[in-house]
Amino acid sequence: MGQIYLVRHGQASFGSADYDQLSELGLEQARLLGEWFANSRQQFHRVVTGALKRHRQTADACMAVLPKAHRIDTDWHTDPDFNEYDHHEVLVRHHPSFEDPAEIKRFLAASPNARQAFQEIFQAAMTRWMSGEHDADYRETWTQFRRRCIAGLQRLVDGADKSQSIIVFTSGGTIATICQHVLGLEDKQMAQLNWTLANCGLTKLLYQTGGASSRRVSLSYLNNYAHLEWLGQPHTITYR
Structure with a gap:
């Protein structure tokens, strides 16, 4: 069984002329996530980012913390289907x-x-x-956005081996839409879920492969931000 980790980007520059830029806190959130992965000895076979600057900045800050041995031969790929609406x-x-x-x-x-x-x-x-x-x-209509998010997920699973660990740096709307698809939620529930996703929160999916007809994706956990809580500083947990 393989694993897909969906990471919402760190805090961006809300209200500024360039939202697509991590704040200093956003970079720190990404580093804390990287430390959490390092402490749990997590390794990734593939790193996927959306095409936005905040996605790549989060990925760079997070993955730089992992031991070098855990980053060797890791495949990096950019996929705009994981961009935010x-x-x-x-x-x-x-x-x-x-x-x-x-x-x-x-x-x-x-x-x-x-x-x-x-x-x-x-x-x-x-x-x-x-x-x-x-x-x-x-x-881009809602229907078009939802369709490309699902296509990005499907392409990821179709191209994966049966036991890979893949990490995707993306946005809250994309993660909520993927979870809507996996769980069979209504549109209204997707919008509500979107508001609850923390910056650098982690959502884990499990996938099974064995031929196109038997590929299945399920939710393991949603919006985990324990790596931000352990400092005991509430300001590290943000939602936009």
Whole structure:
């Protein structure tokens, strides 16, 4: 039985002109995950990253901590099917004034409970996107996004040996969508799950191979961030 570890990227630069850049905390989260893997003597046969900068930065910071012997002959591959949906486009189609990052900062600063207020707006934006009623407004519809996430997972399993350990550095929406597919969840549950995934949280899938007709993927655990908790510092656990 093989293993696929799905890692959500470390904390990115939310509210800045370039979101696709890890913060200092995001880099530290990735290093802590790498230390956890090193302490558990985990080895990986393949490393896969989405094509976004924050995916590769998380992978580099995490894998650099592993002992050199655990990194020799590891195959690295970039697959854009593990990219996140365009969260900025989803947001601004619902709330056009948020096209300007400065407006987001002003909104957050003026809100008594900024996190809850932003979450409510983004949930409404996700509902609009996922409804299928406004597909012409988006470069990638919800249906198209879901299809490519599933295709990325299937291609990964189809190309794997029966007992490989593979790690994928990706994004929360991608992980939630893959879990939706594996568990047979509704769209609404995917959106709810997406909000719960911590930066550098770890989700583990198990796969079995034995011919195309008998390939099966199951969930082992979801959103494990024990590697961030052991420091006893709540600020290391973030969600965006």
